[in-house]
Amino acid sequence: MLTYALGILQKNEKILFLLRKNTPFFSDYYGLIGGKVEDDESITNALIREIYEEIGITITKDDTHFVHCLSFKNEQGKAILAVVFKINSWTSSIINKEPDKCADLAWFSSDNLPQNIIPRHHHIMEMVQQGILYSESSW
Numbered sequence: 001m002l003t004y005a006l007g008i009l010q011k012n013e014k015i016l017f018l019l020r021k022n023t024p025f026f027s028d029y030y031g032l033i034g035g036k037v038e039d040d041e042s043i044t045n046a047l048i049r050e051i052y053e054e055i056g057i058t059i060t061k062d063d064t065h066f067v068h069c070l071s072f073k074n075e076q077g078k079a080i081l082a083v084v085f086k087i088n089s090w091t092s093s094i095i096n097k098e099p100d101k102c103a104d105l106a107w108f109s110s111d112n113l114p115q116n117i118i119p120r121h122h123h124i125m126e127m128v129q130q131g132i133l134y135s136e137s138s139w
Contacts, residue, residue, distance in 0.1 A: 001079040005047035006034035006121075007059075008067065008086045008128065009094075014107035015125070016094065017117065018054065021103040025075065030106070031118040032084070043083050055105065056097045057090040067128045072120060072137040084124055 009016040017030040033054055037046035044061045051059055064085040071081050096102050108114060110125055117125075120137065127135050 001081055003037040003043065003046075004034060004080060004082045005037055005043045005050060006032040006082055006084045006124070007047055007051055007064070008032060008084060008125075009051075009090070010086060010088055011107065014109050016055075016105060016107055017114070017121075018096075018102045019104035019106065020118075021101060023101055026118045028103075029116050029118045030108075030114050031121050032124070044085070047085060051087070051090075054098055054102070056095040057092045059087055059090045063087050063089050066133075068124055068132070069134050070120065070124055070127070070137060071135075071139070073139060082120070082124065084128065086128075 016033065018033060019030050020027050033051055034047060035050040037043055041049070044064050047064060048059055051057060064087060067086045068084040069081065074080055094105065096105050110129060113122060113125060123135070123137060
């Protein structure tokens with residue numbers, strides 16, 4: 001099972017999303033920050049790495065707060081586990097470090113998300129708002 005680490009960066013009641021571009025899946029859709037957990041790293045270490053690689057900020061394990069886990073099958077039928085953490089503090093300034101894969105970084109309030117958000121990420125946001133720690137989809 002593939003595992004992904006996702007971060008919900010929150011500031012002033014708004015959540016940071018990146019607008020994907022030139023990607024094989026969900027190009028031109030907003031999504032949460034994060035990515036695949038490598039075989040030699042923990043989930044939180046993967047999140048720390050992905051956040052730095054994508055938006056240039058530094059977080060620590062103490063900055064991460066588990067909020068949801070989604071088990072699903074993707075469009076190719078692969079089993080995936082997405083582990084989601086809220087992040088309320090970080091160091092450095094947020095920048096787009098992957099302009100070839102990210103067209104924009106934008107802050108949205110959780111009750112006013114864009115129409116073009118990755119459906120699973122929208123589901124995750126709904127679950128987090130309801131305080132539901134685990135859900136399944138597409139099985």
